Amino acid sequence: MRKRLLATLALSLTAFASLPSLAAPRDDFKVCWTIYAGWMPWGEAKAQGIIDKWAKKYDVTIDVVQLNDYVESINQYTAGQFDGCAMTNMDALTIPAAGGVDTTALIVSDFSNGNxxxxxxxxxxxxxxxxxxxxxxxxxxxxxxxxxxxxxxxxxxxxxxxxxxxxxxxxxxxxxxxxxxxxxxxxxxxxxxxxxxxxxxxxxxxxIPGEIMDMMVVNTETLKENPNLGKALTGAWYEMTALMISETPEGQAALVAMAKASGTDLEGFKAQLANTKLFYTPKESLDFVLSPDLPKTMEKIAQFSFDHGLLGEGAPDANAIGMAFAKDVTVGDTNNIKLRFDPTYAQMAADGTL
Missing domain, CATH: 3.40.190.10 (Periplasmic binding protein-like II)
Known part of the structure; x- marks a missing residue:
């Protein structure tokens, strides 16, 4: 009887420990980026220790990895090798979202304005x-x-x-x-x-201002289960962009470092930034993400993507993939939402609650 009781207890404890809802949250993450004017702050934030600082604040570790091939970086994210990836709005829709990977635009960092x-x-x-x-x-x-x-x-x-x-x-x-x-x-x-x-x-x-956006996207399920990842990445990003416009020796040195890393000089890098509507503050990003123009732009992107067969095999029309925006706005198939523009973390940054 005692052996049977112990066996039953052991089985119960094993089942209890294996329940997904009781699993310990992850604390180790990887995100990737490639060389582009609007994404250079990710590399510099890592070099400056800003990523580690915010990761430590939220008891996580985040490896920010530079890759050399842009499309390959998205493919690796889609395959689950990275938890997040810097990519454009269209590529987020046509690669991970179209591939069934529920993806959240954590930070809409800029739009191309000549880049x-x-x-x-x-x-x-x-x-x-x-x-x-x-x-x-x-x-x-x-x-x-x-x-x-x-x-x-x-x-x-x-x-x-x-x-x-x-x-x-x-x-x-x-x-x-x-x-x-x-x-x-x-x-x-x-x-x-x-x-x-x-x-x-x-x-x-x-x-075509506002149509080509640059974002740091994160796997939606990963973000939901590990909100500290979103908090740390968002906090680090806006500390880095604040440094860029600080007009301090440290800010100037950061710009010089980003210029060198992108293969140009300070003048050349500033020229690229001039062609980038970079959202240096969370409020700027929020204003863009909360605009009613964003869903309309994404519908235009979805139509182009459908016309080129990029929304997945068998997609019946441009609405095949659902997209969710602020204020409960959705476009496309609400039963198949795979791309989300979530202002939650930018709002926290704007409110000073990170």
């Missing part, structure tokens, strides 16, 4: 001159979206030209060859190709 552009060599001087030409770009990325929006302004469509998929890691080298005459890309690559002889930027993202 993405289309550059032609030689005689090409306008978007209309792209007709019949070939454009190298990261296929189905925001560069592709930018190209489609540019063609609209000239009464053209993608049927009027050809595109070649080219990794961002290879873009500058490709444009330096005779075979590649036209590219759509983002900074700092854009600055490099624009600096080459006999080139013209025929369109950039300042013509």
């Amino acid at each position: 993405d552009g289309i550059v032609m060599k030689g005689k090409g001087k306008t978007v209309a001159d792209l007709k019949g030409k070939t454009v190298n770009l990261v296929q189905f990325s925001v560069s592709h979206y930018l190209l489609a929006r540019a063609l609209e302004t000239a009464g053209l469509s993608e049927r009027d030209l050809s595109t070649v998929n080219t990794s961002d890691a290879d873009m500058v080298a490709a444009f330096n060859t005779q075979d590649v005459q036209n590219v759509a890309t983002w900074n700092p690559l854009l600055a490099e190709v624009k600096s080459m002889p006999d080139t013209t930027e025929v369109f950039n993202s300042s013509k």
Whole structure:
């Protein structure tokens, strides 16, 4: 009887300990980013110890990892190798969300205001001159979206030209060859190709302000179960951006370090920042995320994505993936919400409660 009782007790304790709701919260996380003007603060926040400072405050550890290939970074996040990843709004929709990974835009950090552009060599001087030409770009990325929006302004469509998929890691080298005459890309690559002889930027993202957003996204389930991850990342981000605009020797040194890390000098980095509507304060980000324009923009992005077959196999229309916004606003399929713009943590930063 006693053996049976002990066995029963042991079995009960095993079952009790295995209950998901009683599992100890995680305390070790990894997020990734790639070189881009609006994401350089992540690398500098790590170098400055700001990430570790905020992680320690919330009893977690966060490894902020730089990767060299943008699309690969998103693929690794989608596969679960990272808990968060710096990416654009469209890529968040078409890769992790379309792949079934419920994803939250933790920090909407900026929108491109000239940091993405289309550059032609030689005689090409306008978007209309792209007709019949070939454009190298990261296929189905925001560069592709930018190209489609540019063609609209000239009464053209993608049927009027050809595109070649080219990794961002290879873009500058490709444009330096005779075979590649036209590219759509983002900074700092854009600055490099624009600096080459006999080139013209025929369109950039300042013509479509607010449509190409840059974000730090986090797996929704991970964030829900571990809110300290969201608090630490958000606190670290806004401490870093505050330092950038502090007009102190420390702030200047941080800008110089970010410039060097992105392969340019301070003047070049400041030029890239000038083409980035970076939200230096949580209030700026909140104003953008709470705007009624955001859901409308994302519907436009969803339509482009559906037209290019990026919303998953069998998606019936542009509403296949649901998206949730502030104030209980949703668009798309409410039974399939996979992308969320959650202002909770930015609001905490704005309120000074982090």
